[in-house]
Amino acid sequence: MRPHLPLNALRAFESSARHLSFTRAAHELNVTQAAVSQQVRMLEDRLGCVLFKRLPRGLGITDEGRALLPVLSDAFNRIETVLKQFEGGHFHEVLTIGVVGTFAIGWLMPRLKRFRQTHPFVELRLLTHNNMVDLAAEGLEFAVRFGDGTWPGTRSTFLLDAPLAVLCAPDIAERLATPADLVRETLLRSYRADEWLRWFAAAGLDPWPLSGPVFDSSRLMVEAAMQGAGIALAPPRMFARELQTGLLAQPFDIKVETGGYWLIWLKSRPLSPAMQLFRDWIAGEAAQEHARLSSDA
CATH class of the missing domain: 1.10.10.10 (Winged helix-like DNA-binding domain superfamily/Winged helix DNA-binding domain)
Incomplete structure (x- = not known):
């Protein structure tokens, strides 16, 4: 021995x-x-x-x-x-969460202070991704993804729907009287090739060939739109601050549903106490926003 x-x-x-x-x-x-x-x-x-x-x-x-x-x-x-994790006489549980960048900046960040205030002994470590994530390989307890909620080997909780609308710089919006006017503009694209085609159908337009830049992040694409590089198709609720402050404009009310934001975790991983707290908190925050938007409608 x-x-x-x-x-x-x-x-x-x-x-x-x-x-x-x-x-x-x-x-x-x-x-x-x-x-x-x-x-x-x-x-x-x-x-x-x-x-x-x-x-x-x-x-x-x-x-x-x-x-x-x-x-x-x-x-x-x-x-x-x-x-x-035992500093201060309390056990601090660490949660590592991968979050799609658009959701992280446009929705989660303004609410993190409230989570910290109500759950001071849960330490969050946030990593951003562009909707491609491997929970096991990256050592993540949770991820927030955009889609239909069906990813192999995972469980999911629905958070928010996120219909897409036309977003652009205010000066560009001034020259868009009807959806057909978009034919004269540069249309920025995400890696999901069918999004503009689905919006064209919702607007009653016949599609035309697109040649604008392709982005792997809606946040980056809308930033380009704000700087006048073209017109983006993205979820307005993730850019509420930019719309309210006039940095961004939504010239048309037409929206198209292509998916929503989901909290996911591995089926093989039991929820720890901190994971349960975070899941309940973020689902509650999303439900409160849904209720507020429904009452305002």
Whole structure:
């Protein structure tokens, strides 16, 4: 059976191996250089192998030490991460969430303060994506995606519908009297090739060939539209602030449904307490907005 390996000896080796110096390791661990050297020597004796080559200037790590270092570094990093979650006398649970960029900026960010106020011990880590996400590979508890809610291996909660409408700079909107006037404009496109075709059908127009730039982000596409590069087809509710402040205009009331925003998570992953809190919170926020919009209609 492998002899018990003291934690201090493992920590002394890991620090010394990173710095290739007993002196710098001693400074990091707040002990003497002699103590670090003694702990490493004890570990070598227990393992029955040499971990360092003692050189005139510093240390050289052996093949055995090189094999041991990444395992210990990973273990100590994991321990440190978990211990940080207990700071302040409370357990802080971390949630990593991938959010499609348009939804993150246009809807989620203005509400995050309320989540923090009501759930101070849940730490959110937000990553943006362009609707292509792999929950397992990216280590995500949740993702917010745009579509119909059916993604393989996942469960989903519906958040918001997001019908698309024509959005453009105010000066361009002034020259658009009817939908047919769009034929003279540059139409910006997303990677979903059928969106303009569906809007044309809703507007009663015969389609024409499109040649405008293609974007992988609605947020980026609408930013280009605000700067006069062309006309975008995007969800107005994700750009409410820009519309209210006059940076953006919606010249026509015609909208087309192509999907909505959903919160998704892996079927194989049970919901932790923090995941349940976030799911209930974001679904509640979405329901409140739906109720407000319904009452205003």
